[in-house]
Amino acid sequence: xxxxxxxxxxxxxxxxxxxxxxxxxxxxxxxxxxxxxxxxxxxxxxxxxxxxxxxxxxxxxxxxxxxxxxxxxxxxxxxxxxxxxxxxxxxxxxxxxxxxxxxxxxxxxxxxxxxxxxxxxxxxxxxxxxxxxxxxxxxxxxxxxxxxxxxxxxxxxxxxxxxxxxxxxxxxxxxxxxxxxxxxxxxxxxxxxxxxxxxxxxxxxxxxxxxxxxxxxxxxxxxxxxxxxxx
Numbered sequence: 001x002x003x004x005x006x007x008x009x010x011x012x013x014x015x016x017x018x019x020x021x022x023x024x025x026x027x028x029x030x031x032x033x034x035x036x037x038x039x040x041x042x043x044x045x046x047x048x049x050x051x052x053x054x055x056x057x058x059x060x061x062x063x064x065x066x067x068x069x070x071x072x073x074x075x076x077x078x079x080x081x082x083x084x085x086x087x088x089x090x091x092x093x094x095x096x097x098x099x100x101x102x103x104x105x106x107x108x109x110x111x112x113x114x115x116x117x118x119x120x121x122x123x124x125x126x127x128x129x130x131x132x133x134x135x136x137x138x139x140x141x142x143x144x145x146x147x148x149x150x151x152x153x154x155x156x157x158x159x160x161x162x163x164x165x166x167x168x169x170x171x172x173x174x175x176x177x178x179x180x181x182x183x184x185x186x187x188x189x190x191x192x193x194x195x196x197x198x199x200x201x202x203x204x205x206x207x208x209x210x211x212x213x214x215x216x217x218x219x220x221x222x223x224x225x226x227x228x229x230x231x
Contacts, residue, residue: 005102007042007077008150017071019142020110024069027135037071037110044077044104048222049152050093050203051143053116053159054109071110078105092158092203096215100222106146108162109139116161124164137172140165144173147193154194154225156218158203166190185228194225 010016020037028034038055057065066072078090080103085091093103113119121127123136147155157163170177180186187194199221202214 005047006045008045008146009042010039010146011041011074014142014146014149016142016146017074020139021070023110023135023138023142024071026138027131028069033067034069035112036066036068038112039071039074039110040077040106041074042077043106043146043150044080044102045150045152047150047153048100048103048226049147049150049155050103050105051147051155051157051159051162052089052105052107053162054107054119055112056089056114057112058114065112080104096222097219100219104150104152106143106150108143108159108165109136110142111135111139120161124161124168136165137169140169140173144175144191148191152193153229154196154222155190156200156203156222157195157197158200160201163197163201187225187228194229196221196225 008014016039020039024034024037035057043049078085078093080094080101085094090105093105096103109119111119123132157166166173166175175190176192178184178189178192180188188197189195196218199214199218203218
């Protein structure tokens with residue numbers, strides 16, 4: 001590992017594996033054999049933190065995926081200093097430029113799904129049950145506990161549905177938001193932590209990856225927020 005920055009070990013410090021096992025066992029029935037949750041081993045502290053939606057699932061290799069309530073094979077710390085990403089998904093973060101490093105990444109949810117429309121239907125529609133709601137909220141609570149411990153310079157929410165879920169369940173998650181205004185330097189905060197949502201919410205789309213101007217504005221906003229928070 002090429003990084004010399006402080007990290008947070010999610011298994012040792014947060015016992016994420018045990019917590020996810022409990023969340024899965026409360027949601028799935030005994031006759032189900034779901035895809036197990038996935039999480040990172042470590043995350044950088046005090047850095048720019050990209051918040052994505054969930055770990056994707058390669059449907060072509062579905063039979064090879066770990067099943068059950070207990071999460072398995074957590075993936076290692078994403079190395080921003082590497083020459084190229086180990087997973088193509090993170091290429092968009094590498095492409096944002098050297099000026100925003102060091103950075104790290106974390107998922108809002110731990111359930112594995114490649115088709116986002118299925119997540120929307122399940123957790124944000126007329127078909128969403130109280131059990132579904134509790135399942136997604138419990139995952140989000142765990143993530144925000146981790147974010148609070150990370151003390152990030154800024155959280156860059158890189159998915160529109162992630163933004164929607166956070167705002168939809170602010171009360172249930174007991175999150176305190178502070179809206180941008182002149183006094184706070186036009187910075188949006190959740191639990192005192194600066195968040196970027198507007199400039200970054202389409203970061204996962206092809207439109208964003210091919211739009212030089214949008215890319216530039218996001219980098220500028222990240223740097224502006226960090227500089228303002230130092231004042």
